[in-house]
Amino acid sequence: MSSANPLPPSSSSGAQPSGPAEFALPLDRLIGKASATSLEKHLGLTTVGELLNYFPRRYLNRGELTPIDKIPVNEDVTIMARVLSVTKRRMRERKGFITDVVVTDDTGALAGLKISFFNGFKAEKELQPRALALFSGKVTLYNHARTLTNPLFELLPDDELAGHEAEFHAQRPLPVYSATAKLPSWKIQRVVETVLAAVDFSRLRDPLPLGIVRREKFVDLEEAYRQIHAPSEPADWQRARDRFRYQEALVLQTALVRRRAQTAAEEATARRGTADGLLAAFDAALPFTLTPGQQSVGDVLAAELSVDHPMNRLLQGEVGSGKTVVALRAMLQVIDSGGQAALLAPTEVLAAQHYQSIRAILGPLAADGILGGLLSGAGGDAPGGVNGDVPASTQVTLLTGSMPAAARKRALLDAASGTAGIIIGTHALLSDNVRFFDLGLIVVDEQHRFGVEQRDVLRNKAHKPPHLLVMTATPIPRTVAMTVFGDLEMSVLRELPAGRAPISTHQVGLVENPGWVRRIWSRAREEIDAGHQVYVVCPKIGDDSDDSDDSDGDDGGYDGSVGDGSGYGSGGVGGAGPLLSAASTGQQGASADQGNPAGRPAGASRPDLAEVNTVVEQLRTEPALAGARIEALHGRLDTEDKADTMAAFVAGDVDVLVSTTVIEVGVDVHNATMMVILDADRFGISQLHQLRGRVGRGGLPGTCLLVTALEPPHPSRRRLDAVAATTDGFVLSQEDLKLRREGDILGASQSGGRSTLRLLRVLAHEDIIARAREDAAEIVRKDPQLRENSALEAAIEAYLNPEKEAFLERG
Incomplete structure (x- = not known):
């Protein structure tokens, strides 16, 4: 090439219409109201152009039947298969019969796929042995075998059935569209053929x-x-x-x-800092040496802050790579120039953690006082300025939605007056009544948690476009960076600061190893007896909550990590019951003598997800953890309770912290050495990697157990295999993309809307x-x-x- x-x-010029008028036509003008309504209802397609840009996802050739062992579970699929046998049986519980059709892919590798039709008169009549057909529906697992129930089907021409017509069709690839149970691929194909024949492309x-x-x-x-x-x-x-x-x-x-x-x-205010300001004092007092990566990225940020165009940079780095220190140094440079810095965090727990850790690392430089950086020639007329004198400190202020009214009012005043140099907060920073004296830098932590509109709201609070630094501990492959963040410059921190210990990660499959249940908690006891602490992470809170993880209500969700539609509902650890009793493995159809596993509602037809409140109650009765101090942490606790619980854990007064993913990022407890993630299959690769980064932070080796009740063949367990195999976040980011379904690269959490990519695949x-x-x-x-x-x-x-x-x- x-x-x-x-x-x-270019061949394009002028102000002509961008395409034929037909591309903007409502579909009902060409295909009728009923078909158009169906396309809009099931696929969201309303115009001719939208339909023609709805491309087939793959193509079938009549001689290449769909390999049955490759059919994805719990997804709507269209497969081509040959009928092997047709049988009929009566239903036990009610009147009627079931028609069982066994189809084959002709490989002989498997006995075949069983397809069941309730009162299947049409199936019994049309699906004769040796017939070739398309089947559209959702494949599930039953007794370890793939099954399909009541699918739509379409007979195909076959050389044994249709002679010369089959020969013609055999040479033409058959397009297969992403479809639904009510709107199969072949119906979409027929509509597209009608539209193609009617459109004028001239x-x-x-x-x-x-x-x-x-x-x-x-x-x-x-x-x-x-x-x-x-x-x-x-x-x-x-x-x-x-x-x-x-x-x-x-x-x-x-x-x-x-x-x-x-x-x-755009024109921004240059923030050049000064040679003898807060940044210089901070660097001189640092009790550790910056890594070469931190120093290099810091030099880049310093240079970009010093020009009169806005910095727009994405900083990605492994969990624990020292991004916060790099960002803090940039904030101090802005403060030394008379400006303010705002740090936007996704949860109140993380915002409070940043507030405490930044104040701690600044030491005397964070003493309550005037806005730092009021230097000669750098805005001495600002409130609190002392004729260009260099201040000894800068005020760090916290602003969250659940603060008491008096504290919130004071924080708002400090931000608006310039008294605060660093303002740390959650979505509360985006409120209309939040004002800044001179916002010079926005730092967005864990950028994937915020919609673009939210960042723009904060950006618009500045007099001139502020500098922007977005940070993520989720490694981003180069191709994703070019595709998603192509308008941002990028820096990467690959080195880990000294003192980080290795983390060993193990997948605990309860289906194949139910006896490991007791060992999980015995292992936790060993860590506690050694003077260490343990995290237990659950996907749900409890109290009849339908939310998997509220994260203070500040988390918009990420990368399909909880309940992403991959069929996770087929498993679960039974509201923690199976994790506390070796008698149950969390499988559906458990025998009656297992009773009602703890944590499950009576009459539940399948296991529930592990819930924080239930797990706390049951761990307090777990013999292996007798005497252990066990507490809960999640976003629905009030601010004071959350702060008290977290402070107690940091102080070592809590042995086991049972939490949602509210502790996913930023939480830094050096004495925590073990993490147990229940229903780990409910989380995405990136989230699992971030979660386990909470242990092994104090020079002590860390252990992470990924507990799942899914059966080994389930595709969701591939993610757990990947996370257990490596701690390299950049390797995991590549694997994450490989495992995601088509078109999920620019999902709603990243683009603010539905998937953008149609044919482009960022890895391939x-x-x-x-x-x-x-x-x-x-x-x-x-x-x-x-x-x-x-x-x-x-x-x-x-x-x-x-x-x-x-x-x-x-x-």
Whole structure:
């Protein structure tokens, strides 16, 4: 492939419509109201353009049946299989019968997939042995075998059934669309064929510049639409996918590059600091030496803060890599320049932890007093300024939603008057009544927890665009960074400061090893007897709460980690019962003599998730933990109770802290050496990695147990295998992407809307993303307003609708 630059000339200019009028037509104008209503209800598709851009997810060839052992569990799927046998049996509990159809993939590797139809008259009549058919439904596990119940089905032409017609169909790939139980793939295909025949493509203008089309040897746009939806041979849809994949990359990268250029053109206040200010005093008093990585990143931040354009930087680093110190040094430079710094944290627990740790590390420099940094020539007229004298300290203020009214009023006054140099808070910082005297730097901790709109609210509280530093302990692969954070500069901290001990991680499968239940708590007892402390993490709080993890109500959720639709409901540790009794493994269909496992409501049809309140009660009666001091921590406790509990744990007055993921980030207790994560399969890879980072922080080796009641074949256990295999967050971030379902890279938690990616895969298509980024940079350099590339401009607007476009506003 030739180099992406120099960029060939564009073919798009003028103010013509971006496509045929039909692309904006409501679907009911072409396919009828009933079909249009079904598409809108099940897929959210309302216009011709939306339907034609709903591409097949894969293609089937008649001679290549779906491997039964590869069918994903608990997902809506469309499979092609051959009927092996059809039998009929009466139902035991009620009138009627069940038709059991066994289908095969012709490999002989497995006996086949059992499909059951209740009162299946149509299935009994049409699904004869040797028939070839498509089946659409949700595959589940029953007695360790895959089953399918009441699926929709469609007979296919077959050489044994349809002669010459089958020969014609055998040569054509069969598109398979992401479908639902009520709207199978073949019905979508028929609607698409109708629309393709009716649309006039003559006025459709190409978002890709003509030079790129020629350089890459892409098919034209109309042909691409026809080939991706109705290919005559495999090469057709492959060519069309190549074209649309690159188009997708170019549209997204152009939007990001243009956003970065717009941000760079804004005017900010340079925050150069001073040679003898708070930052210098802080560095001189540090009881440890910065790692080379911390020093290098610090130098970059210092340089970017010193110019009159806003810094927009993403700092990623492993759990415990020292990001907070790097951010604090940047805050002090801004304070030395007469400005203020705001630190936005996702939970009250983390905000309070930051408040306490920053005050502790600053020592005398954090004594209550005037705004630091009121130096000669740096804003001596600010409140509290002493004719340019260098202050001895800066005030650190905490602002959260549940603070008492008097304390909140004082914090608001300190922020607005400039008395506070560092303001730390949760979403409370975003309230309309929060004002700053001179907000110069925003630090966002755990950036994935906040929507872009929330960061913009804080950004708009500054007189000029403030500098921005967003931090994450979730390692981000390079391709994701280019795709999601392409408008931010990036720094990475890979080194861990001295004193971090290794963490050993083990998966505890209760199905295959029910006897390990007692060993979990005996192992916890060993840590307690050694003078150490233990975390126990649960996915739910209890008290009839439906929320898996409220995290103070400040957590918008992340990466599908709790209840992400992957079929986790089929397992669970039974409200903690199975973890406290070796008699139960948390499987469905437990024998009657197991009784009602503790923590489960009477009559429950399947195990519940481990709940903080229930686990606390039962661990207090666990013989292995007799005499241990056990307390609960979660977001629904009031502020004082949370603070008291956390303070007691930090002080060593609590042996076992049973918590939700409210302790996921930032909590730093050096004496904690063990973590037990119940229902660990309910959490994502990144979240598990962050959670275990809470142990092994004080030079003592850490242990993390990932407890699950899912059966070994369940796909969710692959995540636990990955986390147990390595502590390298960057390796895990790659594995995380591999395990996610298609299109989940820019999920709602990251983009602010539904998934943005259609065909582009950030791991598999790094070369495409990089090439498109070069093209995008050249396009924006030559045509910043995209006046000569109006079709590309229109594609950006259409592709990044107002909901999706939010994720670009990271500056």
